Structure formats: C-alpha cells, structure tokens
Amino acid sequence: MSSVDQQLDELRTEIKSELPSDISVSEVKYEGPELVVYTRDPKEFAQQGDLIRQLASKLRKRITVRPDPDVLAEPRDAREQILSVIPDDAGVSDLDFHKDTGEVVIEAEKPGMVIGRHGSTLREITKEVGWTPEVVRTPPIESSTVSNVRNFLKQERDERRDVLERVGRQIHREEMSDEEYVRITTLGCCREVGRAAFVLSTPETRILIDCGDKPGAEGEVPYLQVPEALGAGASNLDAVVLTHAHLDHSALLPLLFKYGYDGPIYTTEPTRDLMGLLQLDYLDVAAKEGRTPPYDSEMVREAIKHTIPLEYGDVTDIAPDVKLTLHNAGHILGSAVSHFHIGDGLYNVAFSGDIHYDDTRLFNGAVNDFPRVETLVLESTYGGRNDYQTDQDDAEQNLKRVIKETYEKGGKVLIPAFAVGRSQEMMLVLEEAMRSGDIPEMPVHLDGMIWEATAIHTTYPEYLRDELRDRIFHDDENPFLADQFNHIDGGEEERQQVADDGPCIILSTSGMVTGGPIMSWLRHLGSDADSTLTFVGYQAQGTLGRRIQNGWDEIPIDDDDTGRQSTLSLNMDVETVEGFSGHADRQGLENFVKTMNPRPEKVLCVHGDESSTQDLSSALYHDYNMRTFAPKNLETFRFV
Template sequence: MSSVDKQLDELKTDVEQQIPNDITVTDVKYEGPELVLYTPDPKRFAGDGELVRKLASKFRKRITIRPDPTALTDTTTAEEKILSVIPEEARVTDLDFHHDTGEVVIEAGKPGMVIGRHGATLREITKEVGWTPEVVRTPPIESSTVSNVRNFLKQERDDRRDILERVGRQIHREQLGREEWVRISTLGCCREVGRASFVLSTADTRILIDCGDKPGAEGEVPYLQVPEALGSGANSIDAVVLTHAHLDHSALIPLLFKYGYDGPIYCTEPTRDLMGLLTLDYLDVAAKEGRAPPYESEMVREAIKHTIPIEYGDVTDIAPDIKLTFHNAGHILGSAVSHFHIGDGMYNVAFSGDIHYKDTRLFNGAVNDFPRVETLVMESTYGGRNDYQTDQADSEANLVEIINETYEKGGKIVIPAFAVGRSQEIMLVLEEAMRSGKIPSMPVHLDGMIWEATAIHTTYPEYLRDDLRDRIFHEDKNPFLADEFNHIDAGEEERQDVADGDQCIILSTSGMVTGGPIMSWLRHIGPDPDSRLVFVGYQAQGTLGRRIQTGWDEIPVPNPNDAGRTSTLSLNMDVSTVDGFSGHADREGLMNFVGTMNPRPEKVLCVHGDERSVQDLSSALYHEYNMRTFAPKNLETFRFK
C-alpha cells in the first residue's frame, strides 16, 4: 500500500470519528488540493451547516461531498425542486446534471441568490434532492470564450477527474528531502520586460511561476532548457503558477505541454479564461504574419484542462511542502500576488507578478498584507528614478481634452490598447465622460479581442472594484452596455466604413502595435493629419509602438494583399501619450507597496523592468528601507535558506 493510500485510510477513519454515527462515508479521495468524501447521506451533511466546516477546519482541507447515486432524486423531479428553492430573481438559465459525481451545475444571472446567506440555499438544495450544487454566472454579455471553456471542461470531465486524482496524490505524497532549503532561479524578465519565468525550488518540489514571451522580440523565450526547469524532464516540475494572463507572462504556458508537462496550472478562474483567449489569438496572429507558431491549439486546450482555479485568499496545498495563496494584484482581471508558504513555517516568498498599488476605475489596489514574507520578487516596470505617472484624474482630463480637440477638427481618435485591462479602463472613462457631457456622444468602436475580453470581465464582477461590481449586478447600470460601444466584427469592410465616416473613437489591439487590427487602422487613418493616435499603455523597447512614440513617421505595415510582406506607410496623424492609465504601479506606487508591506520583507529581487529601472528601484529600496535588494540577471540562482 502506498503512503498516500495509507494516509487516505487513516483520514477515512478520522472522518468517521468526527461525524454522527448515522452518517456513512463510503470512500475518501484527493482531487487536486481538495478532500472528497463519498456518502449515501448527502442530505444529512446538508442538514448540518457546521459539519463540513468543522471537518475542513479539523483536517485543514477544502472538503467536497459527493453523493452516492442511490441518494439522488431523478433529474426531472430534482429540476422542479431546485427551481422551487431558488428565488426567481436569481434568473437561472441552465441546470446541468452530472451523474458520475452527483453534481448539478446551476448557471444563473445572480449566483449570490443561488448560494444564499452562508450557503444556506445550496444546503437546502442538497437536502431536497441529494445533488451537490455548483454555481456559475451567466455572462451579462455573451462570451464565446466562457461558453467554450465551460463546454470543453464538461466534455473532459472524466479526463479532468483523472488529472485531479493524480495531482491530489502528488500533492500529498511523502516528503523525501531531509534538508531544508529554498532557491529561486531566474529564467526570464530580469533586466528586461517580458518572458517572465522563475523556478521556486525546495528539496522536494519545483514550481514554475509564469512562462511568457517577450513583446517585439520574436524567438526570445525563457531559458526553459536549463536543469532547474525542463532540462531534467518536463515532469520534474511539480506545478505551474500563473500570476495573470498577459502574454508576457502566459504565452508559452501551452508550450510546456508540447514538451511533455502533464501537471497542474494554478491561477484564478478569470485568468484561466483569459489565458485561453489570448494564447489562441497569439497563434492566430502568428499564422497571419507568416510565422511558425510555437505550439498547436490543442496545447491550449491541454493547459485549460490542467488548470486548477483558486480564489483570492484561499490557502491551498500545491505540494507536500508548499501552500499557495493568491491576493488581488490590481493589474488586470484575476491578476494575483502569489504567496508561497514553504515547509512548516520554514520560509515565505511572494511573487508580485504585475501590480497596481492604488485603486483604479476597474480594480481595488494590490494587497500587500501577508502573515509572513521573507523574500519578495518584485516587478519594476516603472521603477526608474523619474518614472512617476500622472495622477489618474489629470490623465482622464488630458484624454478628454485630446478627444475634444480632435473631434472639433473632424478627426478620429485611435487608441492602441491591451484587450485585457487597459481597454476596459478606457471604456469606463469614455462612458462616464459621454454620460456627463464632458465629450460629445460618438461611436466607440472596439476591435480585436476587446469586446470578448469585456464580456469576460462582466462574467467575474467579484474580481472588480467594489462599486463597479455593484453596477454590473444591476443590468440597467452596467457601463459596458452603453449604446456608444460597437463591436467591430465584420473585418476590413466595416473598418473602411468607419474610416470613411464621421468622428469616432477606435479602441484596438494590439496595445504595443506589434500586429493585429491596429495595423489596419494605421493604414486606414494614419495618413489623416486631423486624426490622432493616442498611447495609453506601456510601449516596450523594440516594439513599433515605442518607435512611433519616439518619433518614427515612416512605419512598416503588413500588406493586406500579400501575407508576410510589408509596405511603408507615412504616418501623418498626430501622436500623443497619456500617462496614468497603465496597469503597473509607478515608482512611488512600487516604493509604497514595499514600504507599507506587513510584514516588510528581508530581501527583494527587482525584476521585470529594463536595466535602469531595476537598478534604480533596487538602490532606492536598499537606501530607504535598509533591506537587502538585488537586480538579478537571467539564469541566476538565489538560495534563501
């Protein structure tokens, strides 16, 4: 008998001692980080609201109750009873019964009303029908990504359960290492922006944190071939943790599965969906530009199938000696500061990912309050001595002024923006400005993935700023449903009609002008001296966006009639940059994030910034807070214990 089987037998005995004598547990299994109890008495568990909570506290695990098939009401009767228990205002749109697990997935416009206070309605459902309810939100804006992900995971339920059982056994395996040490190896994004990737190692475990590309630098990927990463075999990595979905952190996650990785990916639920959206588009853009994609779309599906979503604040076992907790990073939807608790209190490391410290229209500011942190791996994108962003209110006023000036000249405003995060921030600014009369009401055309990314934002309002979440819950107040917003979905013909039409605003991907529909808008509107190109996000070194920002007015654009070839375009439109909309904290925000951390870390590794930025921030943190700081290069390894 393996050590895990022995452990499960002991757990079953312990569970039976903790529950009333008339409740039976037939089996106990691990599924990922969760402990699953199989029982013919699900209604008894549901009848005692404290029982599962007490078991979870006792065993320090998330507990899932799986009913025996004999305990389940037939689906026709169950559907009637479930709908009688749930308030009509919850707007249930679908019930999906899964006999293999005894779960019923309830899709509703207002999931909170299905859950009830402290889960009371969920328990009532199980008491009535025996089925274990799982609740998902009906997207206020129809999202093909959310629908496709949910349908795919439904089709792959059997495979996914096998994956979760295997991962669960791996997490709870016996620790082999007798030594106690912690190392971090840098595989990318050191003294550069992009290709974020790190390995966190202990004597028992290796965790890969992020695996992204480098904007504007085709072929520069993380150093995955080194022994600390895939050089010892793809499955020498125990788990992958993804801080957020931007491609400079996520683009090469599916590549791991091409190399043979078969383990879990931990991220938030919106990060999972956005990773699917962005990586599939990444492949599509590569194909359109005549570049060989690094992996096939099947690998994206494998990544999604292996994802284990974690909510902010949930402490989760991901290895025998490591617990992971995600906290809001304030950067994009679902972005997470990742806190690793290693050993039995031996050491604690936090990876900031990308952060925004102050509240924005979209998100609450990044969390920096942890039980313990000895080492912080910290982004430094705007860590330079003079990297101070304009106050958000001033930035919005600046954008409003530019829009009004361009409108009066009869021109159009073209804004390159990341589909995820900056676009939705700008949408909120424009909606409020038009509603209050600060700018004239005019069409706002959303091109590329922006509309789909916005739909995903409305699917997960619990990840948004408190007041915005409340507005989305009330359909008539949802700012993303404003009449001015138009989804460009007819391609070149519609773009030509917009270019030939009246004043408007165009929000288009890609945010760094590295490909995608923004190239078409430059062809259509770039020669017009009355129009204006407005940058609202970071433009990395080597990208066309940075070159335009620094004065290029003769730019290469793809030839629409000959894929793979380019022609030169004279850019006559005005070019402006409006600071203050970045999803990254500026120098002051980064300093304050560290300075107000509770507790303050002993060491900080400054990464994800150009050489000047990381060295400036490292020096400032050292002098201001008297802590050990580093500005590592790629392929360095740090031992912390």
C-alpha cells in the same frame, strides 16, 4: 499500500469518528488540493450546516462532500425541486446534472441568490434532492470563450478527474528529504520586460511561476532548457503558477505540455479563461504573419484542462511542503500576487507578478497584507527614478482634451490598447465622460479581441472594484453595455465605413502596434492629419509603438492585397497620455513595499529595463535598509 492510500484510510477513520452515527462515509479521495468525501447521506450532511466547516478546521484540509450516485433523485424530478427552492429573480438559465460525481451545475444571472446567505440556499438544495450544487454566472455579454471553456471542461470531466486524482496524490505524497533549502532561479524578465519565468525549488518540489514571451522580440523565450526547469524532463516540475494572463507571462505555458508536462496550473478562474483567449490569438497572429507557432491549439486545451482555479485568499496545498495563496494584484482581471508558504513555517516568498498599488476605475489596489514574507520578487516596469505617472484624474482630463480637440477638427481618435485591462479601463472613462457631458457623444468602436475580453470581465464581476461590481450586480447599470460601444465584427469593409464616417473613437489591439487590427487602422487613418494616434499604455523597447512614440513618421506596413511591405507616411498627430498604466509607478512600487508589515528581508527587482530594476533596487536598499537585488537571467538565489 502506498503512503497516500494509508493516509486516506486514516482520514476516513477520523472523519467517521467525528460524524454523527446516522451519516455514512463510503469513500474518501483526493482531487487536486481538495479532500472529497462521498456519503450515502448527503441530506443529513446538509442539515448540519457547520459540519463540513468543522471537519475542514479539524483536518486542516479543503473538504468537498459529494453524494453516492445511487442515492440521488432522478434529474427530471430534481430539476423541479431545485427550481422551487431558488428565487425566480436569480435568473437560472441552465441546470447540468453529472451523476458520476453527484454534482449539478446551476448557471444563473445572479449566482448570489442561488448561493443564499452563508450558503443557505445551496444547503437547502442538497437537503431537498441530495445533489451537490455548483453555481456559475450567466455572462451578461455573451462570451464564446467562457462558453467554449465550460463546454470543453464538461466534455473532459472524466479525464479531468483523473488529472485531479493524480495531482492530489502527488500533493499529499510523503516527504522524502531531510534537507531544507529554498531557491529561486530566474529564467526570464530580469533587466528586461517580458518572458517572465521563475523556478521556486525545495528539496521536495519544483514550481514554475509564469512562462511568457517577449513583446517585439521574436525567438527570445525563457531559459526553459536549464536543469532547474525542463532540462531534466518535464516531470521535473511539480506545479505551475500563473500570476495573470498577459502573454509576456502566459504565452508559452502550453509549450510545457508539448514537452510532456502533465501537472497542474494554479491560477484564478478569469485568468484561466483569458489565458485561453490570448494564447489562441497568439497562434492566430503567428500564422497570419507566416511564423511557425511554438505549439498548436491542442496544447492550449491541455493547459485549460490541467488548470485548477483558486479564489483570492484561499490557502491551498500544492505540494507536500508548499502552500499557495493568491491575492488581488490590481493589474488586470484575475491577476494575482502569489504567496508561497514553504515547510512548516520555514520560509515565505511572494511573487508580485504585475501590480497596481492604488485603486483604479476597474480594480481595487494590490493586496500586500501577508502574515510573513521573507523574500519578495517585485516587478519594476516603472521602477526608474523618474517613472512617476500622471495622477489618474489628470490623465483622464488629458485624454478628454485630446478627444475634444480631435472631434472639433472632425477627426478620429485611434487608441492602441491591450484587449485585457486597458481597454475596459478606457471604456469606463469614456462612458462616464459622455454620460456627464465632458466630451461629445460619439461612437466608440472596439476592434480585435476587446469585446470578447469585456464579456469575460462581465462574467466575473466579483473580481472588479467594489463600486463597479455593485453597479453590475445591483443597479442594472452595466457600463460595458452603453449604447456608444460598437463591436467591429465586419472586417475591412466595416473599418472602411468607420474611416469614411464622422468623428469617433477607436480602441484596437494590438496595444504595442506589433500586429493585429491596429495595422489596418493605420492604413486607413495614418495619412489623416485631423486624426490622433493616442498611446495610453506601455510601449516596450523594440516595438513599433515605441518607435512611433520616439518620432518615427515613416513606418513599415504590410499591404493587405499583395502581402508586400511598403512605407506609410504617418500624418496623424501622436499623443501619449500617461497615467492609465496597469502597472504601479515608482511611488506605487515603493509604497507597496513600505506598507508591508512585516517588510520582507530581501527584494528581487525584476520585470523592468536594466536601469529601472537597478534604480528601484538601490532605492529600496537605501530607504528601508533591506537586502535588494537586480538579478540577471539564469541567476539562482538560495534563501535557507
């Protein structure tokens, strides 16, 4: 008998000893980080609401209780009983029964009403029918991504359960080494922006954090070939943790499965959906530009199938000697600061990913409240000594000024924007400015993936800023549904119509002018001296966006009809409105560290140009008397 089987036998005995005699336990197994308890008495379990919580506390494990399939009410009968328990106002749109696990997935417009106070309605459902309810939100804006991900995971349930059981056994395996060390190896994004990737290793475990590309630098990928990563084989990795979905952090995750990785990816649920959206677009753009993609769409599906979503604040075992907790990073939807607790109190490491320290219109500011962090790996995108961003109110006033001036000339405002995060922030600013009369009402056209990314945002309002979430939840005032917003879905013909019409605002991907529909808009509007190209986000070195910011007025552009490259004279005004970045500025980064209690002993400053990482590292060392580093790629740090 393996050590895991023996452990499960002991857990089953202990659970039975803790339960009342009228509640049976037929099977106990691991599925990913969760311990799943099967019972023939689900209704009795549900009647004792605190029982699962008490068991989880006693065993120090996340526990899910499921009914044996042969004690379940028939789906036809159960459907009527479930709907009689749930308030009509919940807006239930679908019930999906899975007899193999005894789960019923309830899709509703207002999941909170299905859950009930402290889960009371869920327990009532189980008491009535025996089925274990799982609740998901009906997207207020129809999302093909959310729908496709849910349908795909439904089709792959059997294989996904096999994956989870295998992962669960791997997590709870017996520790084999008596050694103690903690190491971090940098595989990318050191003294540069992009291709984020790190390996966190102990004698037992190797975890990859992020695996992204580098904007504007084709072929520059993380150093995955080194022994710490895939050099010794993909099975060398125990787990992958993704901080957020932006491609400079997520683009190359599917490549791991091409090379044989078969383990879990831990991230938040919205990051999983956005990751799939952006990765498929990444393949599409590569094909359109005549480049050979590094993987195919099947690998994207594999990545989604292997993703185990976690909620903020949940402490989760991901290896025999590592617990992971994700916290809001304030950067984009679902972005997370990843905190690793290693060993039995041995060491703690936090990876910031990309953070925004202060509240924005879209998100609450980044969380930095951890019981312990000895080492912090900190982004430094705006870590330079002069990288102080404009106050958000001033930024909004500057944007409104640009819009009003362009409107008065009869021109159009063209804003290159990242589909995820920046675009939704812009939408909130523009909706309020028009509603309050600060700028004239005019169409706001959304091109590229912006509408789909916005739909995903509305699917997960619990990840948005408190006030915005409340508007969406309670007031039926969803600002993303304002009449001004128009989804461009008619291609070149619709773009030509917009170009021929009157003043408007256009939000278009790609945010760094490296391809996508923004190139079409430049062909349509680039020669129009009355229109304004307005940058609201970071433009990385080597991108066309950075070159235009630096004064280029003759830009290379592909002709849609012939495919040949020509030169476009850019007559539009070019403006940069600072203050809308999803990244903390220099002050925000310092405040993130300063207000940590206790502060870390060491800080690795990464994900920034060389001067930015070195400036921030030097400042933190001098101001807070901590050991700081601005590492290069392929350095390894040992902490224990």
